[in-house]
Amino acid sequence: MNSVFFLVLRRMRAPLIALIVFYAIAVLGLTLVPGVNADGTPAPPMSFFHAFYFISYTATTIGFGEIPTAFSDAQRLWVTACIYFTVIGWTYSILTLLALLQDKSFQHTLVASRFARRVSRIQTPFYLVCGCGETGGLICRALDLMGFDFVIMDKNAQRIEELDLEDFKTNDPALAADARLSANLLMAGVRHARCRGVLAVTNDDECNLAIAINVRLLNPAIPVLTRVRNPAVAENMRSFGTHHIVNAYERFAEYLALAVSAPEAFRLIEILTGLPGSPLPEVHRPPRGKWIICGYGHFGQAVAHYMSLPGIELTIVDPDGDGPHDGRLVIGSGTEAGVLHEAGVMEAGGIVAGSNNDIANLSIAMMAKQLNPKLYVVARQNQAANDLLFETFRADFSMVHTRVVAQECISILTTPLLARFLNAVRQADEAWSKALAQRLESICDGLVPQVWDIRLEEISAPAVHKALRRQQRITVADLLRDNAERDAMLPAVVLMVERDGRSFLLPEDGFQLREGDAILLAGRHRVRSVLDLTLKNLNALDYVLTGIDQRGGWVWRALFGKEKRQQSAAKPPE
Amino acid sequence: MNLEKVVFAFFIVFAATLNFGFFIGDIERPELHNVYELFAAIVVNMIATVLKFGDRTQIGAVHLSTSLVADIQLIAAAVTWALAVHVTGTGMTPDVTASVVSLSGGALLANIISVVILIVETVMMRR
Numbered sequence: 109m110n111s112v113f114f115l116v117l118r119r120m121r122a123p124l125i126a127l128i129v130f131y132a133i134a135v136l137g138l139t140l141v142p143g144v145n146a147d148g149t150p151a152p153p154m155s156f157f158h159a160f161y162f163i164s165y166t167a168t169t170i171g172f173g174e175i176p177t178a179f180s181d182a183q184r185l186w187v188t189a190c191i192y193f194t195v196i197g198w199t200y201s202i203l204t205l206l207a208l209l210q211d212k213s214f215q216h217t218l219v220a221s222r223f224a225r226r227v228s229r230i231q232t233p234f235y236l237v238c239g240c241g242e243t244g245g246l247i248c249r250a251l252d253l254m255g256f257d258f259v260i261m262d263k264n265a266q267r268i269e270e271l272d273l274e275d276f277k278t279n280d281p282a283l284a285a286d287a288r289l290s291a292n293l294l295m296a297g298v299r300h301a302r303c304r305g306v307l308a309v310t311n312d313d314e315c316n317l318a319i320a321i322n323v324r325l326l327n328p329a330i331p332v333l334t335r336v337r338n339p340a341v342a343e344n345m346r347s348f349g350t351h352h353i354v355n356a357y358e359r360f361a362e363y364l365a366l367a368v369s370a371p372e373a374f375r376l377i378e379i380l381t382g383l384p385g386s387p388l389p390e391v392h393r394p395p396r397g398k399w400i401i402c403g404y405g406h407f408g409q410a411v412a413h414y415m416s417l418p419g420i421e422l423t424i425v426d427p428d429g430d431g432p433h434d435g436r437l438v439i440g441s442g443t444e445a446g447v448l449h450e451a452g453v454m455e456a457g458g459i460v461a462g463s464n465n466d467i468a469n470l471s472i473a474m475m476a477k478q479l480n481p482k483l484y485v486v487a488r489q490n491q492a493a494n495d496l497l498f499e500t501f502r503a504d505f506s507m508v509h510t511r512v513v514a515q516e517c518i519s520i521l522t523t524p525l526l527a528r529f530l531n532a533v534r535q536a537d538e539a540w541s542k543a544l545a546q547r548l549e550s551i552c553d554g555l556v557p558q559v560w561d562i563r564l565e566e567i568s569a570p571a572v573h574k575a576l577r578r579q580q581r582i583t584v585a586d587l588l589r590d591n592a593e594r595d596a597m598l599p600a601v602v603l604m605v606e607r608d609g610r611s612f613l614l615p616e617d618g619f620q621l622r623e624g625d626a627i628l629l630a631g632r633h634r635v636r637s638v639l640d641l642t643l644k645n646l647n648a649l650d651y652v653l654t655g656i657d658q659r660g661g662w663v664w665r666a667l668f669g670k671e672k673r674q675q676s677a678a679k680p681p682e
Numbered sequence: 683m684n685l686e687k688v689v690f691a692f693f694i695v696f697a698a699t700l701n702f703g704f705f706i707g708d709i710e711r712p713e714l715h716n717v718y719e720l721f722a723a724i725v726v727n728m729i730a731t732v733l734k735f736g737d738r739t740q741i742g743a744v745h746l747s748t749s750l751v752a753d754i755q756l757i758a759a760a761v762t763w764a765l766a767v768h769v770t771g772t773g774m775t776p777d778v779t780a781s782v783v784s785l786s787g788g789a790l791l792a793n794i795i796s797v798v799i800l801i802v803e804t805v806m807m808r809r
Contacts, residue, residue: 111738114735114736114737114738115736117736118735118736119736120735121732121733121735124732124735125732125733128725128728128729128732129725129729131725132721132725135721136718136721139718155767155768156721156760156764157764157768158768
């Protein structure tokens with residue numbers, strides 16, 4: 109605000125001085141030029157008061173006429189000159205002001221200061237999202253669904269304007285600025301007391317690196333989440349302690365390998381880490397056996413690294429002849445039938461079309477499928493713009509870079525407990541995973557469930573905390589009762605309870621809760637607000653625990669609770 | 683030599699001297715206080731105020747505020763004069779003259795502070 113105000117004042121100096129000078133000359137002249145009486149005799153000049161009055165309405169072209177008396181010819185001569193130069197003075201001022209409003213740098217200052225004001229007024233916890241392309245957009249939509257505020261910064265002004273069309277529920281200031289500059293990051297609230305984390309998800313590794321370093325130095329207390337493609341840059345980020353580095357290639361390769369070795373565990377992870385509210389992903393069952401990887405870039409290397417499992421034989425197809433030292437290598441792009449035959453497409457179980465060109469990937473996938481219709485096709489999609497093509501082709505498993513990054517970011521942000529739970533899932537046996545996945549599928553109605561955690565502490569769950577303090581028995585099943593209808597259970601699953609560093613996976617219904625427990629839940633979005641009432645409202649909790657509905661606040665209870673007691677006391681013994 | 687600095691100092695000092703010129707003289711005698719001098723003081727003071735716009739430093743802020751004080755005092759003096767001469771018709775009686783001149787005296791004080799700040803600023807400047 110301040111800088112805009114001073115900028116306007118500074119630019120308006122010249123026109124304002126011109127205006128003051130013109131007025132002064134005009135007024136002064138009128139007090140010197142002699143007037144005339146009605147009978148033609150000379151009259152004394154106008155006084156300052158009348159002169160100022162006359163010039164005030166003449167200069168602004170209102171023009172009331174010759175007041176207080178008709179002018180002498182000398183006065184008329186002077187006034188003619190005055191009219192011209194005072195009008196020029198006004199025009200000059202107004203044009204300068206208009207030019208200032210049109211000025212690009214002025215407008216940018218105005219927008220930036222409005223943005224800074226909105227950010228500084230944020231009262232609820234928020235995330236700072238740097239880069240709002242395809243990935244950032246997905247993340248923002250998911251954050252919005254989960255009810256988090258966020259601040260968006262993107263260097264593309266057009267993209268920021270498009271964000272106005274998005275119908276976000278939460279408060280989300282956006283600014284078109286370069287997030288690599290610390291001044292911009294500060295303005296976006298890196299040091300804000302409510303800032304919970306920074307997501308550097310631009311599609312430029314160097315830019316993400318710069319943001320990570322900035323945040324690390326400006327506010328070491330908050331976590332940074334960076335998206336990265338190049339392992340060398342990731343190593344650099346790790347060296348100065350970036351909290352979370354999201355490498356979509358490695359993450360996808362790991363998932364693909366998990367889908368091969370433990371499909372049920374993979375299915376469960378996919379349900380839990382999907383973007384909340386999006387449709388449940390299809391079931392993926394990639395086969396073991398021979399696999400062909402086309403393209404040995406960052407993605408191909410990651411896939412080759414994670415897929416080196418027992419029972420899998422890899423063949424690399426790369427136009428530049430890059431490949432691992434021990435594996436089989438065929439030189440070519442993979443779009444030619446000859447190369448694919450040489451790589452053994454007829455005997456292979458699966459193929460990964462993993463170059464950085466979407467059209468080439470589609471071409472590889474279609475050619476391979478034509479040669480061997482039983483082949484399991486994994487296609488890498490680089491750009492969301494090609495969604496339609498990939499959807500029409502229907503690969504068995506698509507790797508969409510932006511979506512993988514967004515999912516990973518959201519699952520990290522949602523709750524740190526989830527990461528621990530997922531680690532446990534990776535070690536669990538398949539039957540257990542299958543049972544849990546089916547249970548989740550049955551409650552969430554075809555959409556990815558939301559995963560969140562609650563802590564049985566005074567601030568986040570006052571009612572439950574108070575009850576636990578009074579040594580009341582509360583079990584997991586009690587918590588999941590619907591507080592509108594006690595006999596109905598909320599469609600949610602308690603995944604894990606953590607107590608003093610120990611984790612209890614999938615606790616039984618009779619599991620007793622204690623003060624300070626952290627609970628990880630998965631369920632539909634609606635459940636979250638219902639459960640919140642049970643946690644915070646003593647009456648709702650009482651109803652859930654005992655089935656007695658004690659509606660009313662403390663006023664009601666003070667008035668009518670007493671009456672009831674008196675009635676029961678006054679009742680004569682029978 | 684910076685022409686902008688010359689103009690700036692010129693208007694500040696000029697505002698103070700004009701103000702002083704109007705103020706000096708027996709406080710009750712209207713013939714010693716020329717209305718043209720009051721007019722010139724108001725105009726030069728307003729120009730000095732505008733020249734001080736847009737400086738975000740602490741000293742710039744004090745400069746601007748002293749000028750605004752002087753403006754308000756002088757305009758109040760002019761309004762008192764206009765009321766006495768044109769609205770109520772009492773004319774420049776000794777008590778009206780005294781109130782007009784004392785208002786301009788207040789403005790003079792503000793202008794003197796302005797000049798002092800200007801001098802301090804100049805002295806503090808090192809080569």
